[in-house]
Amino acid sequence: MPEAPVQSGGVATLEYEAVPAVERDEARGPLGTVVMKFGGTSVAGPERLKEVARRLVSAREAGNRVVGVLSAMGESTDDLIALAHQVSSRPVARELDMLISVGERISCALAAMAIHDLGHEAISLTGSQAGIVTDTVHGKAKIVEVRARRIHEALDDDRIVLVAGFQGVSTAYDVTTLGRGGSDTTAVALAAALGAESCEIYTDVEGVFTADPRIVPSARKLHAVSYDEMLELAASGAKVLQLRAVEFARNHHVRLHVRSTFSDAAGTWIREEDERMLEKAIISGVTHTYEELVYRVRGVRPAPLFADLAEAGVNVDTIVQTGDEIVFSAPADDGTQTAAALERLGVDWSARDDLGKVSVVGAGMKSHPGVAARAFAALDDAGIDTEIVSTSPIKIACHVRRDDVERAVATLHEAFELDAPEAERAHA
Ligand code: ADP
Ligand code: ASP
Ligand code: MG
Numbered sequence: 001m002p003e004a005p006v007q008s009g010g011v012a013t014l015e016y017e018a019v020p021a022v023e024r025d026e027a028r029g030p031l032g033t034v035v036m037k038f039g040g041t042s043v044a045g046p047e048r049l050k051e052v053a054r055r056l057v058s059a060r061e062a063g064n065r066v067v068g069v070l071s072a073m074g075e076s077t078d079d080l081i082a083l084a085h086q087v088s089s090r091p092v093a094r095e096l097d098m099l100i101s102v103g104e105r106i107s108c109a110l111a112a113m114a115i116h117d118l119g120h121e122a123i124s125l126t127g128s129q130a131g132i133v134t135d136t137v138h139g140k141a142k143i144v145e146v147r148a149r150r151i152h153e154a155l156d157d158d159r160i161v162l163v164a165g166f167q168g169v170s171t172a173y174d175v176t177t178l179g180r181g182g183s184d185t186t187a188v189a190l191a192a193a194l195g196a197e198s199c200e201i202y203t204d205v206e207g208v209f210t211a212d213p214r215i216v217p218s219a220r221k222l223h224a225v226s227y228d229e230m231l232e233l234a235a236s237g238a239k240v241l242q243l244r245a246v247e248f249a250r251n252h253h254v255r256l257h258v259r260s261t262f263s264d265a266a267g268t269w270i271r272e273e274d275e276r277m278l279e280k281a282i283i284s285g286v287t288h289t290y291e292e293l294v295y296r297v298r299g300v301r302p303a304p305l306f307a308d309l310a311e312a313g314v315n316v317d318t319i320v321q322t323g324d325e326i327v328f329s330a331p332a333d334d335g336t337q338t339a340a341a342l343e344r345l346g347v348d349w350s351a352r353d354d355l356g357k358v359s360v361v362g363a364g365m366k367s368h369p370g371v372a373a374r375a376f377a378a379l380d381d382a383g384i385d386t387e388i389v390s391t392s393p394i395k396i397a398c399h400v401r402r403d404d405v406e407r408a409v410a411t412l413h414e415a416f417e418l419d420a421p422e423a424e425r426a427h428a
Helices: 046-061 076-087 093-100 102-117 149-156 183-194 227-235 243-251 275-280 302-311 332-345 371-381 402-415
Strands: 033-038 065-070 122-125 132-134 143-146 160-164 167-170 175-177 198-203 224-226 256-260 268-271 285-289 292-298 319-322 325-331 348-352 355-361 388-392 395-401
Touching: 033 046, 033 183, 046 065, 046 102, 046 160, 065 102, 065 149, 065 183, 076 093, 076 102, 093 102, 093 175, 102 122, 102 160, 122 149, 132 183, 143 183, 149 160, 149 183, 160 183, 183 198, 183 243, 224 227, 224 275, 227 243, 227 268, 227 285, 227 355, 243 256, 285 402, 292 332, 292 355, 302 319, 302 325, 302 332, 325 332, 332 348, 355 402, 371 395, 371 402, 395 402
Parallel strands: 033 065, 033 198, 065 160, 122 160, 132 167, 198 256, 224 268
Antiparallel strands: 132 143, 167 175, 256 268, 285 355, 292 325, 292 348, 319 325, 355 395, 388 395
8 A cells, every 4th residue: 555644733533422222120120130241262262161150150159140241262253254254255244244143152052051060050142132132234233222131031040141242133133243342342231231230341361451461561450440541441442341342331330340260359440430540640551553544535525525434334533634635544444445435435545554553541631731741752762753643631642653553652651650559540
């Protein structure tokens, strides 16, 4: 792809879409319902699945009504997608959803078997059987309704209910999937619909960290993060929670506990903002993503451009307009639709795939000046150039060269002293 010069300056927009209303079935007395979600690494093999079954059984034996939401085993969603591409260069979206929804069903059926062996009743349900109704957008469907009757009946029958994550049934009766990482959203939607006491997201790290612990080994586990901060963290690349899951949690007041499958340590609570969260640390974390392309477009006004991109289902992130040039970023996964929309418009356009985005997020930024100055000074000292800068009230995001991303994350993490114990907000 041709390289395009990209300018600094401008303001990003980050629009959170409304999520559907959920009817809580409080008449059934859902006291003590817990939703426990386990990610791919947590169910990666038979032994891990058996361990997950034991965790679910312990929660049941402690007196809870237990709903488990499971992801596909290990990398199996990636494997299924790769398989589809071996058979077809452009897999039909409906059939791709039929295929990749299978991984979560496998995990749930196996976990149900393991739970039976532990002497408890369990039932596995597909997203459709669990009453998760979505719109008709294959590959990134949105939940429009949760009809939880079947889950309630199974819980009333004293069973542990296992729901296949990441999927639902559309209003046109087709199987849909909720986008990568979508099992998080299944779990939160069910927690909201069931009026659950808690929604626990079990994963392969101990919580939400001040940066991806795989890149910054000195990153600290955050004790508590507000919904707004977590929205920005998730939107800007902290893939530990799917963005839509956080939106759902915020809109339905579901408190989330992100924690490790492999230990009993307390993890990170995602909940309403609390002044104590901001007392010690202005910044909650530094995130990064490589999964965006940056487009430069000329010869079109913003209104028709973004109308067309929206129509094509492209999730535009940063937008910068300077004179008759518009620069925007969009997910690499939406690359085909974006290119098709730009071709349809007949505009002069180019795209860059050699940039990554590094963001500094923190609710304390609203009331503390000088955060931008400190970030840019640190990047400057490290010899890292920023290509596009965008902000929200609680975020500063910089596109930098891909090769500089990891160094930029480490530099900003150090500049805001996020490896200090105070960064954890352990008092909250
Ligand atoms: P799961 O399969 O359990 O859903 P994911 O792979 O989706 O797990 O998310 C967990 C991963 O998110 C971690 O292994 C970690 O590398 C990555 N990650 C990125 N940023 C962060 C962060 N700020 N805090 C914690 N984990 C992060
Ligand atoms: N298995 C799906 C994925 O890999 C959904 C999930 O794990 O949340 O994206
Ligand atoms: Mg995930």
